[in-house]
Amino acid sequence: MHITSEALLDALRNQGLRITAARRAVCSIIAERHSEHLTAASILDAVQANPDAAADQSTVYRTLDALESSGLLVHSHLGHGAAVYHLASEAAHQHIVCSRCGATAAVPAGGLSEWLDDLRRHTGFEVDPTHFAVTGLCPNCAR
Ligand SMILES: [Zn+2]
Ligand SMILES: [Zn+2]
Ligand SMILES: [Zn+2]
Structure with a gap:
């Protein structure tokens, strides 16, 4: 079972973050594309492709940080490039x-x-x- 977008949103609520359209978009991209190696920049691109989300870079990065502190999201380094994100439910x-x-x-x-x-x-x-x-x-x- 993969971590759902709702579970990610709950983790943000538990950290006292307000659930905005931008945060909702970040969570659904991570949940839907869980098998990909998404960088923060590719998540930002995907969120900005959604005109309702109105997300700036710092919102996306802070949301990723909060999800990492909740333990539901982890990052790895594949090489010289930016870190990539995985759901913690993805097999290690x-x-x-x-x-x-x-x-x-x-x-x-x-x-x-x-x-x-x-x-x-x-x-x-x-x-x-x-x-x-x-x-x-x-x-x-x-x-
Ligand atoms: Zn991987
Ligand atoms: Zn690292
Ligand atoms: Zn090669």
């Missing part, structure tokens, strides 16, 4: 990005448990493998 995954062409792939985080156990043994760290991507060459570029 590690990203791999091609350093030549930018192609991305996702690996379920569960498959990394041996490596994470190893890191914990050696360093004592609880590692979050989903925050940053690993880079390499995709099959096309490696040929």
Whole structure:
């Protein structure tokens, strides 16, 4: 089950934010396009495409911050570009990005448990493998 737009709006209400047309638009874009890697800029573009929403950049960014503090939204870094957003209900995954062409792939985080156990043994760290991507060459570029 994916987090719904209503659940996102509830999280904003719980933080004392007023539900405006702009905030409603941000929440429905994130809920509808949950399988995409949306940047703050692409969310802003999509919100501004809706003439009723009248959203400025700071409203969109502050809404994203509030959703992140509520724990329903997380961000990851795929490379040099802007961070991308995921719903926290999206299965945890590690990203791999091609350093030549930018192609991305996702690996379920569960498959990394041996490596994470190893890191914990050696360093004592609880590692979050989903925050940053690993880079390499995709099959096309490696040929
Ligand atoms: Zn992803
Ligand atoms: Zn970050
Ligand atoms: Zn490539």
